[in-house]
Amino acid sequence: MQHKDQLFAAPLAQLGDFCFDDRVAAVFPDMIQRSVPGYSNILSAIGMMTERFAQPNSRLYDLGCSLGAATLMMRRHLTAPGCRIIGVDNSAAMVSRCRDQLAAFRSEVPVEILEADICNVAIEDASVVVLNFTLQFVDPEARLALLTRIHAGMRPGGMLILSEKFRFDDAPVNELLIDLHLDFKRANGYSELEISQKRTLLENVLRADSVAQHKARLAQAGFAHSELWFQCFNFGSLVAIKGTAHD
Numbered sequence: 611m612q613h614k615d616q617l618f619a620a621p622l623a624q625l626g627d628f629c630f631d632d633r634v635a636a637v638f639p640d641m642i643q644r645s646v647p648g649y650s651n652i653l654s655a656i657g658m659m660t661e662r663f664a665q666p667n668s669r670l671y672d673l674g675c676s677l678g679a680a681t682l683m684m685r686r687h688l689t690a691p692g693c694r695i696i697g698v699d700n701s702a703a704m705v706s707r708c709r710d711q712l713a714a715f716r717s718e719v720p721v722e723i724l725e726a727d728i729c730n731v732a733i734e735d736a737s738v739v740v741l742n743f744t745l746q747f748v749d750p751e752a753r754l755a756l757l758t759r760i761h762a763g764m765r766p767g768g769m770l771i772l773s774e775k776f777r778f779d780d781a782p783v784n785e786l787l788i789d790l791h792l793d794f795k796r797a798n799g800y801s802e803l804e805i806s807q808k809r810t811l812l813e814n815v816l817r818a819d820s821v822a823q824h825k826a827r828l829a830q831a832g833f834a835h836s837e838l839w840f841q842c843f844n845f846g847s848l849v850a851i852k853g854t855a856h857d
C-alpha cells in the first residue's frame with residue numbers, strides 16, 4: 611500500500627535535522643515523487659543506461675539505495691550475464707523495507723542490500739554506479755574521496771550516474787529555480803507549512819553543489835568524461851564515464 615507523506619503537515623514543536631528514519635521510509639515513494647522534479651524520468655534513464663553500460667560478470671552499485679527504486683530499475687533492464695547488484699544505505703529503516711520490496715518481485719539477478727556508510731563500503735569491479743540524490747547528504751569534505759574510490763573501483767568504460775539538487779552561482783537564476791521547485795511542490799499538494807518546515811529540516815543536511823563544482827570534482831576524481839544529461843529546475847543528473855585505453 612502506498613502511504614501519503616503528511617509528516618510535516620502539522621506544526622512541529624522542534625525543527626531539528628531531517629533524517630531517513632522509519633517515518634520517512636514509510637512514506638518515501640510518495641515523498642520523493644512529489645518533491646523531486648523529473649524523478650521518474652531519471653529512474654527510467656537509469657534502466658536504459660544500465661542496459662547499455664553493464665559489462666558481463668561485473669558489479670553494479672546503488673549507493674544510498676533507500677527503498678531500492680534504482681536497484682529495481684537496474685535489475686529489470688540488466689541484460690549482461692553474470693552481474694550482481696549491490697545496494698547500500700546507512701538507514702536501518704530503509705534497508706529493511708528495501709529488502710522486502712526487492713523480495714516482492716521475482717528475478718534471477720543476484721542482489722545484496724548492505725546497511726553501511728557508502729564512504730566505507732568497498733567498490734570493486736564495477737561497470738555501473740548510481741548515486742541517485744545521495745551525494746548531497748554526504749559531508750562536502752568527504753565527497754572527493756568517495757568519488758575517487760568509486761572511480762578506482764570501476765572498470766574502464768564504466769558509468770556513474772550522479773543525480774543531485776543543485777545550487778546556482780547566479781543569484782537571480784538560483785532564486786528562480788528554487789521558486790519553480792517550490793511551485794512544483796505546491797502543485798503536488800504540499801502546503802506552505804509543509805514546504806517551510808521541510809526546508810528548515812533539510813538546511814544543515816542537504817548541502818547542494820553547482821553543476822560546475824560537480825564536473826570539476828568528477829574530473830579530479832579521475833573521470834575522463836562527464837556531462838549533465840537531465841535538468842528540471844534545481845534538480846538534475848550527470849553521467850560520468852571512466853576512460854579506456856582508446857580515449
Ligand SMILES: C[S@@+](CC[C@H](N)C(=O)[O-])C[C@H]1O[C@@H](n2cnc3c(N)ncnc32)[C@H](O)[C@@H]1O
Pocket residue numbers: 630642673674675676677678679680698699700701704726727728729741742743744747748
Ligand atoms: C534521497 S535518498 C536516495 C533515493 C534513492 N536513491 C532513490 O532513487 O529512490 C538518500 C538516501 O541516501 C542515504 N544516505 C545518506 N548518506 C548516506 C551514507 N553516508 N551512506 C549510506 N547511505 C546514505 C539515506 O539514508 C537515504 O536513504
Ligand SMILES: O=C(O)C(=O)C[C@]1(C(=O)O)C=C[C@@H](O)C=C1
Pocket residue numbers: 641642645646743775808812816
Ligand atoms: O523536498 C525537498 O525540497 C528536497 O530537496 C527533496 C529531497 C531530495 O532531494 O533528496 C529531500 C529529501 C527527501 O529524501 C526527498 C527529496
